[in-house]
Amino acid sequence: MPHANIELHLIDYILLITYFVFVLGIGFVLRRSVSGSKDFFESGRSLPAWICALGFIGANLGAQEVMGMAASGAKYGIMTSHFYWVGAIPAMVFVAVFMMPFYYGSKARSVPEYLKLRFDEKTRGFNALTFAAMTIMSSGISMFALAKLLNAILGWNFHVCIIASGVIVLAYIFMGGLTSAIYNEVLQFFLIVLGFLPLVLLGLKDIGGWDGLVAKLTPVATNQGFAGDSFVRSWSVTGSPSDNPMGIEWFGLAMGLGFVLSFGYWCTDFLVVQRAMAAKDMGAARRTPILAAVPKMLFPALVILPGMIAIGLHAAGGKFQLPSANGTIDYNMVVPTMLAHYFPTGMLGLGLTALMASFMSGMAGNVTAFNTVWTYDIYQGYIKKDGTDAHYLAVGRWTTVVGILLSMAAAYAAASWNNIMDTLQLVFAFVNAPLFATFLLGMFWKRTTGHGAFFGLITGTLAAALHHFLVIAKGAEVGLKGGVLGIVHTYPSDMAQNFWTAIFAWTGCFIATILISLVTAQKKTDAELGGLVYSLTPKIKEHDDHWYQRPAVLGIIILACAAGLNLLFW
């Protein structure tokens, strides 16, 4: 496979090493502020909202996001923005305004622990185990992708990359715990913004600004058989799946991505929720996702636009060309190719540092979430219930070591047995898809029972699997991609298939949870459910806050801005 072969010079190495000195330095300085397990796992619940918000968004801004969204920008154009303005912002506002009071206000220290308090042990156990396995897998995949990329573009040794990235992440989490991870996510956030912004500016200058981009994307769209403006329109091309490169219609998009998948991730994934739970008070915890929504809303300019510019320039046949093999463009190389093309040595070192930083923060986010869930929900829950705080702190530290070692194992598994990893990812997608139905009912319907939640989740997971294997995407092979149980429907794209799998999972879980709850007894008393369910929790008084600190007011402003952006590119 042809690649952008990048040669680094002394100055690039100086920048790279400086960054790692700061990363480790932060961990080293913070080690003194970790005196108990609450400091290590929850940052002592002491951080201001803006730091949590940037950590919240930094943990999400992994390299898969940066490189994947640029690839999607090249493949689908501005429709990729649906992953932001539809598939993120509304859910971020929802978790802030409606759900954070229960996460932060209850005694729960993790999302699985909330499930234990609200429902029962088995629901918590199911969520904790699947979540722990998933974080290790994601962390391993990040590690593998980093090593593979550095090996391909810089010629660095694959094994050395795996070990070095593992050791660095281990060192700063071991020393400073969650605070260290969050501080590094904040640092990395600024590094990505300042490292990639000039890339977008140079790319735009090269292609002749927005007008030049629109002009160059017209032949890209028409060559694929779509209307000329379909790469720069987000909604008007979604009347029928065959009208847009994503192969999806508006309903599947809005319900599957905008509702089920997006709310499932932002509202229930402990990886992001943990950042908000580290805030110093309820107000700060609720403002965290809302403040994070501001940069999230602007990221399409940073991560999608480069992909659109790249495909525009590539199609125009100028100096800038994306690597391709047998006429198939390697979309995942959009970002590295642009870095090598537009950045001279110096800025190139900075850009690559930003890319490495984003891989590592993706790993660190997963490892800190794994730590907490393992120690609080699995170790304290099932193995040793009555340890001292110092004991759990030590367990947390050593769990970090184990987590990194398991991530390395997962990275090698990804390198050797691609199929196993694909299968596991599919299984976890089935498990995750229905989760939001469980939380929604748990938080807003006090009649929801533990049996209802648990068997509802199982039903939703099975519904997801059943749907996935009964349908197939156009052109896909029968097997992991679906169709194993027969083909009752063919979707125009695998994205449409995934969105509809999520819709089926959510609906199955929602209905089964309600039905089972109605026929099973509620074992929790109203007193036990106080602080966990909407109708049994005293309303938060916000009269003391300024209007600009109130989550509901901020949320409405953010939603209006997101709606405006959707209209702008309608």
Add this chain to the structure above:
Amino acid sequence: MQLDVRLPIGLMFVLFGVILAIFGLVSDPALYEQHSLGVNINLYWGLVQAVFGAVMLVLVWRGKQKAAAGQ
């Protein structure tokens, strides 16, 4: 007292900015013709980063002043 996160951010970007800007001044302009459309991106973006880092450091300093005044 916990570390103010703006301190490492400020220091790092001032350092990055100064290194890049100096490199931009001494490096061969042909480098920029070849890559960045003739724009000396190391110099200009180095300055942007240095200014950003400096603003962060000013905020750290002001935060300390406020904390001292509050005590």
